[in-house]
Amino acid sequence: MLSPESRRLWTWPIALGVLSTSGLLTALVSDDWGDTWSWVGLGVPVLVIAWFAWRPQRAD
Amino acid sequence: MLSSRAIRIWTWLHKWTSLICTLFMLLLCLTGLPLIFHHEIGHLLGDEIEAPELPAAMDRQRVSLDTMAQAAKAQHPQLIIQYAGENEDDPRLWWFTLAATPEPTSDYKSVAVDARTGLVVREYRIGEGFMDLMFRLHVDMFAGLPGKLFLGFMGLLLLIALVSGVVLYAPFMRKLDFGAVRKDRSTRVKWLDLHNLIGIVTLVWCFVVGATGMINTWAELLVQYWQYDKVSALLAPYKNQPLLKAEERAPLQASLDTAMHAGDKRKVSFIAFPGTAFSSPHHNTFFLKGSTPLTSKLLQPLLIDARSSQLTAAPELPWYLTALLVSQPLHFGDYGGMPMKILWALLDVATIVVLGSGLYLWLRKPQGARKSAKGVAAGSLDEAKSPETAAA
Numbered sequence: 155m156l157s158p159e160s161r162r163l164w165t166w167p168i169a170l171g172v173l174s175t176s177g178l179l180t181a182l183v184s185d186d187w188g189d190t191w192s193w194v195g196l197g198v199p200v201l202v203i204a205w206f207a208w209r210p211q212r213a214d
Numbered sequence: 215m216l217s218s219r220a221i222r223i224w225t226w227l228h229k230w231t232s233l234i235c236t237l238f239m240l241l242l243c244l245t246g247l248p249l250i251f252h253h254e255i256g257h258l259l260g261d262e263i264e265a266p267e268l269p270a271a272m273d274r275q276r277v278s279l280d281t282m283a284q285a286a287k288a289q290h291p292q293l294i295i296q297y298a299g300e301n302e303d304d305p306r307l308w309w310f311t312l313a314a315t316p317e318p319t320s321d322y323k324s325v326a327v328d329a330r331t332g333l334v335v336r337e338y339r340i341g342e343g344f345m346d347l348m349f350r351l352h353v354d355m356f357a358g359l360p361g362k363l364f365l366g367f368m369g370l371l372l373l374i375a376l377v378s379g380v381v382l383y384a385p386f387m388r389k390l391d392f393g394a395v396r397k398d399r400s401t402r403v404k405w406l407d408l409h410n411l412i413g414i415v416t417l418v419w420c421f422v423v424g425a426t427g428m429i430n431t432w433a434e435l436l437v438q439y440w441q442y443d444k445v446s447a448l449l450a451p452y453k454n455q456p457l458l459k460a461e462e463r464a465p466l467q468a469s470l471d472t473a474m475h476a477g478d479k480r481k482v483s484f485i486a487f488p489g490t491a492f493s494s495p496h497h498n499t500f501f502l503k504g505s506t507p508l509t510s511k512l513l514q515p516l517l518i519d520a521r522s523s524q525l526t527a528a529p530e531l532p533w534y535l536t537a538l539l540v541s542q543p544l545h546f547g548d549y550g551g552m553p554m555k556i557l558w559a560l561l562d563v564a565t566i567v568v569l570g571s572g573l574y575l576w577l578r579k580p581q582g583a584r585k586s587a588k589g590v591a592a593g594s595l596d597e598a599k600s601p602e603t604a605a606a
Contacts, residue, residue: 200560
């Protein structure tokens, strides 16, 4: 299994990668729930970028 | 964990594959942005053709394919019809492309015909306007097949840059939390963090769009290979026959009827007329499609003798062409409604930021680090406080 360090490094990237992949695929097979899920699957990564790029700096 | 030697090799790979493809990728991202919305922009510019308002009762009424073809041909009597098909969005319209020769050419006309009345609606604007410029720059930079294949090769470099970027993500992020952007440090550190963050988050999307784009550049070659590999055997009885003369051809509607009867799919994606790249000198080749999101991407070819209107063969589309067709929407982002198009555009912009920041990080590499590439060794990477020397 992954070492604790690898887990810390890769959990987020893998989760977002799986999410994106699922979004890209579901819209191919279904025009209703599949489309809706694709907006989540691709929208969350976009929000993650926006959040980390523009969030206020922690004062620590 | 990567050895310092491995890191040097991956860094070298990441640097050079990115540097070589970056300018072309910027071109593709910028021209691709308006192309995501080509329907909407075409609509705004008045380039999209709409079916005339007629009583709804006429919606299902169809004139014969020959009537439509004659109407299109009457627009350009000196040209011949290469391809025709049902409008993807509106089955009441058919399009016909005409050119001086059946050979592939970028010099062609496209005419929209109303399938209910057989009257020409309008001509599509081909080879002019802003969107056409964007399209040509995106697809082949006005350089035909060599231009396409060149961009495909740039796409391959992008994929290598993405993979090497993922490998390098680990040593760079070891001491940092996911998403850390050190804004209190130098501008370069901030952009390094943003490069890593946006790069890793957009990775899957970028890889999929890059890979499908690269595959798309091979479309012409794959079709040619299929014809050489499989279709030529099916057409053996017709070998060496000249292009079937117009007066020897049976009515087109008879071919269409045969196609509708023979195929298990019911919508015409397009028809390739005799002598064109997708047909033989003797056949009307029908490419039928299904009507669900997935089956609409799966084409069924039917080779129909243009003289007898009999079905010659219904070859299976080979796996590589099926893969190509299924992968196309993954490049275009046109299969999940307007929200998906907007997300596609945002991810495209994010990719532009990754490309731009990568270029910036290379240009702004501090003196000294450039001289000793060994500064990229694991030791200095561990020191998150001196990433100045780390990124290539």
